[in-house]
Amino acid sequence: MKNILKWVRPNISKLKPYASARDEFKGEANVFLDANENPFDRDGLNRYPDPLAIAVKEKLAILRGVPVEQIFLGNGSDEAIDVLMRIFCEPKKDAVLVLPPTYGMYQVSADINNVAVRAVCLTPDFQPDTEGVLEMADKNTKILFLCSPNNPSANSFEVAKMRYLIEKFEGIVVVDEAYIDFSASESAVQWLTAYPNLVVMQTFSKAWGLAGIRLGMAFASPEIIALMNKVKPPYNVNALTQQRALKSLEKPKKIQKEVAKIIEERQKMILKLQALPIVAHIYPSDANFILVKMAQNATDIYKKLLEKGIVVRNRATVTLCGDCLRITIGKPKENKALVLAFVEFGEKGIEKED
């Protein structure tokens, strides 16, 4: 078994965390004079929230089959990424490893923390080059980010490749599962008992339809979660977010139905778009978006779409994504508008007028 504690920055190992009023007192009481709050009620919002959002975690624990002490909640997944870097990566000394084309936040978070980023490109079918990754890693490479399903390519990585990397990589492996609910492949959450160096990230921003509340989850060994809770700001998940998440967690069936609809719509979009000459290729999708290689200049098409008030993500300048647009699956009416625009561009051409 790997001992993850040896990879922790010394200042974090030694850190004595801030003990909030709500941390120190956990029993039953009805007179709260400990936190300098305003005593006049505002739907309970005059009180500080639960620093560990235990009620939310208890619901998640049942839903995902993971004990509460193996769940971290943050202000979006972005906070989980940042907290992990601050636990394991010594600025100007350590590095993280990413597999482009991938989610941009790993790089940004590393840049903010003054942590080097090493990159090993995915293979042309958007799978990890496992031997390349292991060759690139050295003793200062503390975190490996695997995004599966991957943004922007939309595919899942092969399970065998991911497990091989988690086993062989001498550091923390983060599997970012922001899109797992749209995927047919198994979640890495099931592997947690086997790998103490594994962190699985999920989010309320995509399938759960709650990007606005900013709530991200990380599942990992109790040792890693304890470190994350020690480093995070004391009240990082606010009371409104906790309330809204709880409400949503009571109705997981509703989310499953929406996800099924989005997957159905994704299949329809693939069939419709594939038939258009303006589309060169659609990559396999396990997410709520598709990566589409255009038969003409993608940036010109992107601009023409904007003129019609349709925004997609231009990925034309990204590694392995030449002339690609990333298109989110929307409501049927929105998807139709995009197909119609592509049909029109095909008929009229998209020559730039000067």
Ligand SMILES: *Cc1c(COP(=O)(O)O)cnc(C)c1O
């Ligand atoms: C959208 C997305 C997230 C979500 O980030 P939040 O901060 O939770 O909104 C995480 N990872 C990837 C790869 C994403 O595409």
